[in-house]
Amino acid sequence: MTQPTATNENEKPDGALLKTAVHEHKAISKRGFLERLFTLSFRGFVYPQIWEDPEVDLAALKLDKTSRVMTIASGGCNVMNYLTESPDKVKVIDLNPAHVALTRLKIAAIKHLPDYESFFAFFGHADEKRNIENYDTYIAPHLDAFSKKYWEGWSPLRGRRINYFTKNLYQFGLLGRFISLVHILAKIYGQDPREILEAKTQKEQGEIFDRTLGPIFEKKFVRFICNMPPALYGLGIPPSQFDDLKGEADMADVLKARLRRLAVDFPIEDNYFAWQAFGRGYDRAYKKAVPRYLKEEYYETLKANVDKVEVHHTTITGFLQSQPASSLDCYVFLDAQDWMNDKALNVLWSEVVRTACPGGRIIFRTAGDESPLTNALSKDILEKFDYDPTLSAEAVKKDRSSIYGGFHVYTFKAGKEAAAKKKKAA
DSSP: OOOTTBOOTTOOTTSHHHHHHHOOSOTTSHHHHHHHHHHHHHTSOOOSSOOSOHHHHHHHHOOOTTOEEEEEOTTSHHHHHHHTTOOSEEEEEESOHHHHHHHHHHHHHHHHSSSHHHHHIIIIIOOOTHHHHHIIIIIGGGSOHHHHHHHTSEETTTEEGGGGGGSOGGGOHHHHHHHHHHHHHHHHTTOOGGGGGGOSSHHHHHHHHHHTTGGGGGSHHHHHHHTSGGGGGGGTOOHHHHHHHHTTSOHHHHHHHHHHHHHHSSOTTTOHHHHHHHHSSOOTTTOOSSOGGGSGGGHHHHHHHGGGEEEEESOHHHHHHTSOTTOEEEEEOTTGGGGOOHHHHHHHHHHHHHHEEEEEEEEEEESSSSOTHHHHSOHHHHTTEEEOTHHHHHHHHHOTTOOOSEEEEEEEOTTHHHHHHHHHHO
16 A cells, blocks of 8 residues: 555656755856765765754744645654644655655654554664564555655665664764764764763753863864865755855854754753764653654644645745645745755745745744845845744744754735634634
Protein backbone atom coordinates (compact mmCIF):
# COMPACT_ATOMS: atom_id res chain seq x y z
CA MET A 1 0.00 0.00 0.00
CA THR A 2 1.40 3.42 -0.93
CA GLN A 3 1.54 6.11 1.77
CA PRO A 4 -1.48 8.30 0.93
CA THR A 5 0.04 11.49 2.33
CA ALA A 6 2.88 11.42 -0.18
CA THR A 7 2.87 13.03 -3.60
CA ASN A 8 5.50 12.50 -6.26
CA GLU A 9 4.77 15.08 -8.89
CA ASN A 10 8.12 16.84 -8.86
CA GLU A 11 10.66 14.45 -7.39
CA LYS A 12 14.17 14.87 -8.74
CA PRO A 13 16.75 13.08 -6.61
CA ASP A 14 19.59 14.39 -8.78
CA GLY A 15 19.67 17.72 -6.88
CA ALA A 16 18.31 19.83 -9.73
CA LEU A 17 15.96 21.73 -7.42
CA LEU A 18 18.79 22.60 -5.05
CA LYS A 19 20.97 23.90 -7.87
CA THR A 20 18.16 26.17 -9.01
CA ALA A 21 17.78 27.56 -5.48
CA VAL A 22 21.47 28.17 -4.69
CA HIS A 23 23.42 28.84 -7.89
CA GLU A 24 23.45 32.56 -8.69
CA HIS A 25 27.03 33.14 -9.83
CA LYS A 26 29.19 31.69 -12.58
CA ALA A 27 31.07 28.54 -11.70
CA ILE A 28 34.44 30.14 -12.49
CA SER A 29 33.93 32.90 -9.88
CA LYS A 30 34.89 32.48 -6.22
CA ARG A 31 31.29 32.84 -5.11
CA GLY A 32 30.09 30.48 -7.80
CA PHE A 33 32.63 27.87 -6.70
CA LEU A 34 31.45 28.16 -3.07
CA GLU A 35 27.81 27.85 -4.15
CA ARG A 36 28.54 24.64 -6.03
CA LEU A 37 30.58 23.26 -3.17
CA PHE A 38 27.62 23.95 -0.86
CA THR A 39 25.22 22.26 -3.30
CA LEU A 40 27.43 19.17 -3.33
CA SER A 41 27.38 19.10 0.48
CA PHE A 42 23.68 19.85 0.90
CA ARG A 43 22.14 17.52 -1.65
CA GLY A 44 22.26 14.51 0.68
CA PHE A 45 20.91 13.95 4.17
CA VAL A 46 21.46 17.19 6.12
CA TYR A 47 19.12 17.65 9.09
CA PRO A 48 18.23 14.64 11.28
CA GLN A 49 16.46 17.23 13.47
CA ILE A 50 15.08 20.64 12.57
CA TRP A 51 16.77 23.58 14.35
CA GLU A 52 13.87 26.00 14.69
CA ASP A 53 12.00 26.06 17.98
CA PRO A 54 8.40 24.91 17.36
CA GLU A 55 7.13 26.59 20.52
CA VAL A 56 8.09 29.99 19.11
CA ASP A 57 6.48 29.03 15.80
CA LEU A 58 3.22 27.96 17.41
CA ALA A 59 2.95 31.14 19.45
CA ALA A 60 3.29 33.17 16.24
CA LEU A 61 1.10 31.00 13.98
CA LYS A 62 -1.85 30.76 16.39
CA LEU A 63 -3.09 27.53 14.82
CA ASP A 64 -6.65 26.31 15.24
CA LYS A 65 -8.80 23.59 13.69
CA THR A 66 -9.37 25.70 10.53
CA SER A 67 -5.71 26.49 9.85
CA ARG A 68 -4.19 25.41 6.55
CA VAL A 69 -0.42 25.43 6.86
CA MET A 70 2.37 25.40 4.30
CA THR A 71 5.81 24.60 5.73
CA ILE A 72 9.27 23.52 4.66
CA ALA A 73 10.02 20.00 5.90
CA SER A 74 13.68 20.02 6.91
CA GLY A 75 13.93 17.16 9.44
CA GLY A 76 10.16 16.84 9.64
CA CYS A 77 10.03 17.48 13.40
CA ASN A 78 8.03 20.69 13.23
CA VAL A 79 5.55 19.16 10.82
CA MET A 80 4.75 16.68 13.57
CA ASN A 81 4.80 19.36 16.25
CA TYR A 82 2.24 21.46 14.36
CA LEU A 83 -0.09 18.47 14.22
CA THR A 84 -0.38 18.52 18.00
CA GLU A 85 -2.51 21.67 17.56
CA SER A 86 -4.93 19.84 15.21
CA PRO A 87 -4.88 22.19 12.18
CA ASP A 88 -7.06 21.48 9.17
CA LYS A 89 -4.20 20.72 6.76
CA VAL A 90 -0.39 20.77 6.70
CA LYS A 91 1.20 20.97 3.26
CA VAL A 92 4.90 20.19 3.41
CA ILE A 93 7.57 20.92 0.81
CA ASP A 94 11.32 20.46 0.54
CA LEU A 95 13.82 20.54 -2.29
CA ASN A 96 16.03 17.96 -0.53
CA PRO A 97 14.87 14.39 -1.28
CA ALA A 98 16.36 13.06 1.96
CA HIS A 99 14.23 15.46 4.01
CA VAL A 100 11.15 14.45 2.05
CA ALA A 101 11.93 10.80 2.80
CA LEU A 102 12.52 11.47 6.52
CA THR A 103 9.25 13.38 6.89
CA ARG A 104 7.31 10.63 5.17
CA LEU A 105 9.02 8.05 7.36
CA LYS A 106 7.79 9.88 10.47
CA ILE A 107 4.27 10.01 9.07
CA ALA A 108 4.26 6.29 8.31
CA ALA A 109 5.78 5.51 11.70
CA ILE A 110 3.16 7.35 13.75
CA LYS A 111 0.42 5.66 11.70
CA HIS A 112 1.68 2.10 11.71
CA LEU A 113 4.05 1.40 14.63
CA PRO A 114 2.14 -0.53 17.30
CA ASP A 115 2.49 1.86 20.27
CA TYR A 116 4.10 4.96 21.76
CA GLU A 117 7.16 3.13 23.07
CA SER A 118 8.07 1.77 19.64
CA PHE A 119 7.64 5.26 18.17
CA PHE A 120 9.85 6.81 20.86
CA ALA A 121 12.44 4.08 20.38
CA PHE A 122 12.55 4.89 16.67
CA PHE A 123 12.95 8.67 16.91
CA GLY A 124 13.79 9.30 20.57
CA HIS A 125 16.49 6.66 21.00
CA ALA A 126 17.13 6.13 17.27
CA ASP A 127 19.87 3.58 18.00
CA GLU A 128 18.23 0.21 18.67
CA LYS A 129 18.25 -2.96 16.57
CA ARG A 130 14.51 -3.44 17.11
CA ASN A 131 13.94 -0.30 15.05
CA ILE A 132 14.93 -2.20 11.91
CA GLU A 133 12.61 -5.07 12.77
CA ASN A 134 9.80 -2.59 13.32
CA TYR A 135 10.62 -0.80 10.09
CA ASP A 136 10.46 -4.02 8.07
CA THR A 137 7.30 -5.24 9.80
CA TYR A 138 5.20 -2.13 10.31
CA ILE A 139 6.53 0.77 8.23
CA ALA A 140 8.02 -0.50 4.97
CA PRO A 141 4.79 -2.10 3.67
CA HIS A 142 3.07 1.30 3.90
CA LEU A 143 5.88 3.60 2.77
CA ASP A 144 5.69 5.29 -0.64
CA ALA A 145 8.10 4.03 -3.31
CA PHE A 146 10.21 7.20 -3.37
CA SER A 147 10.91 7.15 0.38
CA LYS A 148 11.31 3.38 0.55
CA LYS A 149 13.94 3.55 -2.18
CA TYR A 150 15.80 6.18 -0.19
CA TRP A 151 15.79 4.37 3.17
CA GLU A 152 16.61 1.01 1.66
CA GLY A 153 19.26 2.51 -0.57
CA TRP A 154 22.90 1.84 0.09
CA SER A 155 25.15 3.86 2.38
CA PRO A 156 28.90 3.09 2.14
CA LEU A 157 29.32 2.90 5.93
CA ARG A 158 26.05 1.44 7.20
CA GLY A 159 24.49 -0.60 4.39
CA ARG A 160 20.83 0.32 4.11
CA ARG A 161 20.23 3.92 5.20
CA ILE A 162 17.51 2.73 7.54
CA ASN A 163 20.37 1.33 9.63
CA TYR A 164 21.00 4.91 10.80
CA PHE A 165 18.27 4.17 13.32
CA THR A 166 20.44 1.50 14.98
CA LYS A 167 23.48 3.78 15.32
CA ASN A 168 21.87 7.04 16.51
CA LEU A 169 20.24 8.83 13.60
CA TYR A 170 21.27 12.17 15.09
CA GLN A 171 24.95 11.50 14.47
CA PHE A 172 24.30 11.20 10.74
CA GLY A 173 23.50 13.73 8.10
CA LEU A 174 25.61 16.77 7.39
CA LEU A 175 24.56 18.47 10.63
CA GLY A 176 25.06 15.34 12.73
CA ARG A 177 28.58 14.88 11.44
CA PHE A 178 29.33 18.57 11.92
CA ILE A 179 28.34 18.36 15.59
CA SER A 180 30.45 15.21 15.96
CA LEU A 181 33.47 17.08 14.57
CA VAL A 182 32.86 19.91 17.04
CA HIS A 183 32.92 17.34 19.86
CA ILE A 184 36.19 15.94 18.54
CA LEU A 185 37.68 19.44 18.32
CA ALA A 186 36.59 20.18 21.89
CA LYS A 187 38.23 16.99 23.14
CA ILE A 188 41.45 17.91 21.34
CA TYR A 189 41.50 21.00 23.52
CA GLY A 190 40.74 18.90 26.59
CA GLN A 191 37.04 19.71 26.98
CA ASP A 192 33.85 17.62 26.97
CA PRO A 193 30.66 19.38 25.76
CA ARG A 194 28.55 16.87 27.70
CA GLU A 195 29.59 18.48 30.98
CA ILE A 196 27.00 21.22 30.49
CA LEU A 197 24.21 18.64 30.71
CA GLU A 198 25.20 17.97 34.33
CA ALA A 199 24.55 21.57 35.44
CA LYS A 200 21.87 22.06 38.10
CA THR A 201 21.19 25.76 37.48
CA GLN A 202 21.53 28.25 34.63
CA LYS A 203 24.25 30.02 36.60
CA GLU A 204 26.18 26.78 36.66
CA GLN A 205 25.55 26.31 32.93
CA GLY A 206 27.21 29.70 32.32
CA GLU A 207 30.17 28.88 34.54
CA ILE A 208 30.75 25.58 32.77
CA PHE A 209 30.52 27.16 29.30
CA ASP A 210 32.89 30.01 30.18
CA ARG A 211 35.38 27.54 31.62
CA THR A 212 35.19 24.86 28.93
CA LEU A 213 33.79 25.68 25.48
CA GLY A 214 34.05 29.48 25.49
CA PRO A 215 37.88 29.68 25.49
CA ILE A 216 38.09 27.34 22.48
CA PHE A 217 36.79 30.16 20.26
CA GLU A 218 39.87 32.22 21.15
CA LYS A 219 42.24 29.66 19.65
CA LYS A 220 43.91 30.88 16.46
CA PHE A 221 43.15 27.69 14.53
CA VAL A 222 39.47 27.78 15.51
CA ARG A 223 39.14 31.44 14.57
CA PHE A 224 40.74 30.70 11.21
CA ILE A 225 38.41 27.78 10.52
CA CYS A 226 35.30 29.72 11.53
CA ASN A 227 36.00 32.38 8.91
CA MET A 228 36.00 29.83 6.06
CA PRO A 229 32.48 29.50 4.55
CA PRO A 230 32.80 25.76 3.76
CA ALA A 231 33.46 25.05 7.45
CA LEU A 232 29.86 26.02 8.23
CA TYR A 233 28.18 24.06 5.46
CA GLY A 234 27.48 21.44 8.13
CA LEU A 235 25.05 23.94 9.69
CA GLY A 236 23.26 24.29 6.36
CA ILE A 237 24.64 27.80 5.87
CA PRO A 238 25.12 28.68 2.18
CA PRO A 239 27.60 31.40 1.08
CA SER A 240 24.89 34.09 0.93
CA GLN A 241 23.75 33.33 4.48
CA PHE A 242 27.35 33.26 5.73
CA ASP A 243 27.69 36.92 4.83
CA ASP A 244 24.45 37.84 6.63
CA LEU A 245 25.47 35.90 9.72
CA LYS A 246 28.96 37.34 9.88
CA GLY A 247 28.13 41.00 9.33
CA GLU A 248 30.99 43.17 10.53
CA ALA A 249 32.07 40.81 13.32
CA ASP A 250 34.55 37.97 13.35
CA MET A 251 32.64 34.75 12.70
CA ALA A 252 34.22 33.02 15.70
CA ASP A 253 32.75 35.69 17.99
CA VAL A 254 29.31 35.35 16.37
CA LEU A 255 29.31 31.57 16.78
CA LYS A 256 30.59 31.78 20.35
CA ALA A 257 27.79 34.19 21.32
CA ARG A 258 25.08 32.00 19.79
CA LEU A 259 26.50 28.80 21.27
CA ARG A 260 26.63 30.46 24.68
CA ARG A 261 22.99 31.45 24.30
CA LEU A 262 22.14 27.82 23.55
CA ALA A 263 24.14 26.62 26.56
CA VAL A 264 23.10 29.24 29.10
CA ASP A 265 19.92 31.19 28.33
CA PHE A 266 17.47 28.32 28.92
CA PRO A 267 17.20 25.61 31.60
CA ILE A 268 19.18 22.64 30.36
CA GLU A 269 16.67 20.14 31.74
CA ASP A 270 14.13 20.68 28.96
CA ASN A 271 16.12 22.30 26.12
CA TYR A 272 16.35 19.45 23.65
CA PHE A 273 18.38 21.57 21.22
CA ALA A 274 21.12 21.83 23.84
CA TRP A 275 20.89 18.10 24.51
CA GLN A 276 21.44 17.38 20.83
CA ALA A 277 24.32 19.85 20.53
CA PHE A 278 26.15 18.88 23.72
CA GLY A 279 24.94 15.32 24.34
CA ARG A 280 24.26 13.94 20.83
CA GLY A 281 20.76 12.76 21.73
CA TYR A 282 17.54 13.39 23.67
CA ASP A 283 16.71 12.97 27.34
CA ARG A 284 15.67 9.33 27.38
CA ALA A 285 15.33 8.89 31.12
CA TYR A 286 12.82 11.64 31.93
CA LYS A 287 11.70 12.60 28.40
CA LYS A 288 11.66 16.29 29.31
CA ALA A 289 14.28 17.44 26.82
CA VAL A 290 12.44 16.10 23.78
CA PRO A 291 10.30 17.72 21.06
CA ARG A 292 6.61 17.80 21.87
CA TYR A 293 5.82 15.24 19.13
CA LEU A 294 7.87 12.67 21.07
CA LYS A 295 6.00 13.23 24.34
CA GLU A 296 3.49 10.56 25.25
CA GLU A 297 0.79 13.11 26.05
CA TYR A 298 0.62 14.08 22.34
CA TYR A 299 0.81 10.56 20.87
CA GLU A 300 -2.90 9.98 20.31
CA THR A 301 -3.38 13.51 18.97
CA LEU A 302 -0.66 12.89 16.40
CA LYS A 303 -2.26 9.63 15.29
CA ALA A 304 -5.60 11.38 14.93
CA ASN A 305 -4.16 14.18 12.77
CA VAL A 306 -1.44 12.56 10.69
CA ASP A 307 -3.66 12.07 7.63
CA LYS A 308 -3.90 15.85 7.36
CA VAL A 309 -0.31 16.00 6.02
CA GLU A 310 0.78 15.92 2.40
CA VAL A 311 4.44 16.06 1.41
CA HIS A 312 5.85 17.43 -1.85
CA HIS A 313 9.35 17.40 -3.30
CA THR A 314 9.49 20.84 -4.87
CA THR A 315 10.48 24.47 -4.28
CA ILE A 316 8.47 26.95 -2.20
CA THR A 317 7.55 29.15 -5.15
CA GLY A 318 6.82 26.21 -7.42
CA PHE A 319 4.48 24.75 -4.83
CA LEU A 320 2.61 28.00 -4.23
CA GLN A 321 2.14 28.49 -7.95
CA SER A 322 0.22 25.20 -7.97
CA GLN A 323 -2.15 26.23 -5.18
CA PRO A 324 -5.59 27.88 -5.49
CA ALA A 325 -6.06 31.55 -4.60
CA SER A 326 -6.82 32.36 -0.95
CA SER A 327 -6.17 28.78 0.16
CA LEU A 328 -3.57 29.05 2.94
CA ASP A 329 -3.61 30.57 6.43
CA CYS A 330 -0.04 30.00 7.62
CA TYR A 331 3.36 29.88 5.94
CA VAL A 332 6.60 28.65 7.51
CA PHE A 333 9.64 29.57 5.41
CA LEU A 334 12.36 28.67 7.97
CA ASP A 335 15.51 30.50 6.80
CA ALA A 336 15.06 29.77 3.09
CA GLN A 337 14.80 33.43 2.11
CA ASP A 338 18.41 34.00 3.14
CA TRP A 339 19.22 31.97 0.02
CA MET A 340 17.16 34.15 -2.32
CA ASN A 341 17.92 37.27 -4.36
CA ASP A 342 15.50 40.19 -4.67
CA LYS A 343 13.91 38.88 -7.85
CA ALA A 344 13.19 35.48 -6.33
CA LEU A 345 11.75 37.10 -3.19
CA ASN A 346 9.33 39.25 -5.19
CA VAL A 347 8.12 36.27 -7.19
CA LEU A 348 7.65 34.26 -3.99
CA TRP A 349 5.73 36.97 -2.16
CA SER A 350 3.55 37.64 -5.17
CA GLU A 351 2.40 34.05 -4.74
CA VAL A 352 1.90 34.61 -1.02
CA VAL A 353 -0.39 37.54 -1.83
CA ARG A 354 -2.35 35.36 -4.25
CA THR A 355 -2.65 32.28 -2.05
CA ALA A 356 -3.03 33.84 1.40
CA CYS A 357 -6.36 33.94 3.18
CA PRO A 358 -7.38 37.14 4.97
CA GLY A 359 -5.17 37.56 8.02
CA GLY A 360 -2.71 34.91 6.81
CA ARG A 361 0.48 34.72 8.88
CA ILE A 362 3.97 34.17 7.48
CA ILE A 363 6.91 33.35 9.74
CA PHE A 364 10.58 32.97 8.93
CA ARG A 365 14.04 33.23 10.43
CA THR A 366 17.18 35.02 9.27
CA ALA A 367 20.86 34.58 10.04
CA GLY A 368 21.18 38.33 10.55
CA ASP A 369 18.95 40.50 12.71
CA GLU A 370 17.03 42.34 9.98
CA SER A 371 14.28 41.17 7.66
CA PRO A 372 15.51 41.05 4.03
CA LEU A 373 12.03 41.99 2.81
CA THR A 374 12.22 45.62 3.89
CA ASN A 375 14.61 46.48 1.07
CA ALA A 376 13.96 43.57 -1.29
CA LEU A 377 10.19 43.60 -1.87
CA SER A 378 8.41 46.08 -4.10
CA LYS A 379 6.33 48.70 -2.30
CA ASP A 380 3.14 47.27 -3.82
CA ILE A 381 3.75 43.89 -2.21
CA LEU A 382 5.20 45.11 1.07
CA GLU A 383 2.29 47.41 1.85
CA LYS A 384 -0.09 44.43 1.80
CA PHE A 385 1.43 43.10 5.04
CA ASP A 386 1.66 44.19 8.65
CA TYR A 387 5.11 43.77 10.19
CA ASP A 388 6.50 44.97 13.50
CA PRO A 389 10.32 44.59 13.56
CA THR A 390 10.46 45.31 17.30
CA LEU A 391 8.84 41.94 17.99
CA SER A 392 11.72 40.02 16.40
CA ALA A 393 14.19 40.46 19.26
CA GLU A 394 11.68 39.19 21.82
CA ALA A 395 10.89 36.11 19.73
CA VAL A 396 14.59 35.35 19.22
CA LYS A 397 15.12 35.47 22.99
CA LYS A 398 12.55 32.69 23.38
CA ASP A 399 14.00 30.46 20.63
CA ARG A 400 15.84 27.64 22.40
CA SER A 401 17.80 26.63 19.28
CA SER A 402 19.66 29.95 19.54
CA ILE A 403 21.04 29.80 16.00
CA TYR A 404 19.26 32.68 14.31
CA GLY A 405 19.54 36.45 14.59
CA GLY A 406 15.97 37.26 13.54
CA PHE A 407 12.46 35.79 13.78
CA HIS A 408 9.90 37.63 11.67
CA VAL A 409 6.10 37.54 11.46
CA TYR A 410 4.18 39.12 8.57
CA THR A 411 0.38 39.30 8.52
CA PHE A 412 -1.64 39.65 5.32
CA LYS A 413 -3.77 42.78 5.68
CA ALA A 414 -6.53 41.90 3.22
CA GLY A 415 -9.88 41.37 4.90
CA LYS A 416 -8.63 41.48 8.48
CA GLU A 417 -12.19 41.85 9.79
CA ALA A 418 -13.24 38.73 7.91
CA ALA A 419 -10.28 36.87 9.39
CA ALA A 420 -11.26 37.93 12.90
CA LYS A 421 -14.79 36.67 12.34
CA LYS A 422 -13.45 33.35 11.05
CA LYS A 423 -11.34 32.85 14.17
CA LYS A 424 -14.26 33.79 16.41
CA ALA A 425 -16.55 31.32 14.65
CA ALA A 426 -13.92 28.58 15.04
